[in-house]
Amino acid sequence: MKLEMIEIKNLVRSNILELQPYSSARSEFTGKEGIFLDANENPFGTMNRYPDPYQSELKQKLADLKGVTPQNIFIGNGSDEVIDLAFRIFCDPGKDKALTFSPTYGMYDVSAGINNVELIQLPLSADFQIDLEALKPYFDDSKIKLMFICSPNNPTGNLIDQKAIDFILENFKGIVIVDEAYIDFAEGDSLTKKINQYNNLIVSQTFSKAWGLAAARVGTAYAGDEIISLYNKVKPPYNISQLNQKAANEALNNFNNYEANLNLILSERKRVENVLLKIEKVKKIYPSDANFILIEVENADQIYTTLVEQNIITRNRNKQVKNCIRISIGTPEENDTLINRLKNIQ
Ligand SMILES: Cc1ncc(COP(=O)(O)O)c(C=O)c1O
Known part of the structure; x- marks a missing residue:
């Protein structure tokens, strides 16, 4: 006290x-x-x-x-x-x-x-x-x-x-x-x-x-x-x-629904982190206790803009944390699309 x-x-x-x-x-x-x-x-x-x-x-x-x-x-x-x-x-x-x-x-x-x-x-x-x-x-x-x-x-x-x-x-x-x-x-x-x-x-x-x-x-x-x-x-x-x-x-x-969605988001967070770690242009993934992850990339402005052109909206945090993008954890399908598009950016 x-x-x-x-x-x-x-x-x-x-x-x-x-x-x-x-x-x-x-x-x-x-x-x-x-x-x-x-x-x-x-x-x-x-x-x-x-x-x-x-x-x-x-x-x-x-x-x-x-x-x-x-x-x-x-x-x-x-x-x-x-x-x-x-x-x-x-x-x-x-x-x-x-x-x-x-x-x-x-x-x-x-x-x-x-x-x-x-x-x-x-x-x-x-x-x-x-x-x-x-x-x-x-x-x-x-x-x-x-x-x-x-x-x-x-x-x-x-x-x-x-x-x-x-x-x-x-x-x-x-x-x-x-x-x-x-x-x-x-x-x-x-x-x-x-x-x-x-x-x-x-x-x-x-x-x-x-x-x-x-x-x-x-x-x-x-x-x-x-x-x-x-x-x-x-x-x-x-x-x-x-x-x-x-x-x-x-x-x-409807507590069961809350719990089920929460667990899915948490398992997706882990899966997305693991996959992103293997993508070369992802330099760092900060550990997350939230429903988003902060990743450091080579050129955040370019990657953010390229994703937007493909209708994938993330949050460019380059001004707050150099070359970092914040990505919310979406549905498994949305996360797959994000991962694939990110892999394919030249
Ligand atoms: C840290 C933090 N606090 C508060 C809020 C606002 O939440 P609410 O939708 O309850 O106004 C947000 C929204 O993104 C947030 O990130």
Whole structure:
């Protein structure tokens, strides 16, 4: 147990602390039966009613699955909303800062920019781990309110060393957001187990990857009660549509399907890695704990463009990691096509 709990309210923007949140009609009356004449809905139709603003059915299912309580869950319109709301809750535009470790997921930078918050980007080491010695001086900068750790990291695919994350949680006095969008594909444990130990920890996950619901836009944040209350305070009242809640509930009811697809993606990842290793123009394959692999080739720009000309779209990461391309694991047929086309590029 962390000895000293962080005073979360000292990290929150003062206008957010004082904010009187919107009270939706559906959150004031939670019963199921009644004549609903409160929310200016149309009485006719099947999608005519506003959805549950706090997604209680979905949260209960997630709570059972993850071993947390529903009060420790926030559901976002994708985990991109979890990221954006963190800036809005904790960072005063033009004043506060956030920090992350590059190369990493691009939305931390974009969200920081939208919110007019400076994002410090410390380079990861050669093996894509956090350089704690380089980070330590930043622990003293009280303007840094948020630290984003992406694990498994996008685009490099590796988990961040658990001991380094623990060290940050023990020493950083701001909010630590561990982005676990790809955790289902990883060998390591999720940080959700630590939300009761560290009241400044937010673990973000998503239905977009292993659960196969990228189109539905459902992301999750797991954190202590205080942080979740702040998220509920600033979120739009009905941020998760009825359709999206239904899609996520159905996915959770169909756990076997999730597991079967996950296992297939993992076995395909291994197969693709093994085949790519034998292709001469592939110089290196970085080990992956995600549903994509980062490969180094002789000339990433040329290979990326040639694949696009053949209607195969990968992600050129040459600007982030020299001569590297990120390849998502597709269906076995898609992977075969990718491999064959790659082999045939001159
Ligand atoms: C690391 C990481 N976090 C978050 C997201 C966004 O996920 P969502 O679809 O839940 O908004 C992505 C999407 O690619 C990602 O790579």
